[in-house]
Amino acid sequence: RDEPDMMPAATQALPTQPPEGAAEEVRAGDAAAPSLDPATIAANNTEFEPEPAPVAPPKPKPVEPPKPKVEAPPAPKPEPKPVVEEKAAPTGKA
Known part of the structure; x- marks a missing residue:
């Protein structure tokens, strides 16, 4: 009996959270597409910078x-x- 009660409670709590996460994901997805290009380039530059740094030691x-x-x-x-x-x-x- 405890299990059936817990299941609906968990199910109800989950639907409440997804809308918030979904809205963020949609916004992140739209912004992610354009940001991925600059972010990837920035990430690559960041990776290249640390390598020259070891040359100083x-x-x-x-x-x-x-x-x-x-x-x-x-x-x-x-x-x-x-x-x-x-x-x-x-x-x-x-």
């Missing part, structure tokens, strides 16, 4: 070589190699 690494140089020159060499790989990845994506 490699600069601090060359500053570190002074310490490794005291120990051994081979130490700084391994660091530049990863930097080249990072640069190659963004270039390929771009």
Whole structure:
């Protein structure tokens, strides 16, 4: 008996919500079509920007070589190699 009562209550509550959500969806759908193009472009630009940013961190690494140089020159060499790989990845994506 409790289940049948709960079912109608839930059914009544659901129809009340859909109209509100539907109105928003319709508006969002109409606005979404035009906004999707700019949004997609903006999203792509945002993705491309973060990639060039990682290029900046490699600069601090060359500053570190002074310490490794005291120990051994081979130490700084391994660091530049990863930097080249990072640069190659963004270039390929771009």
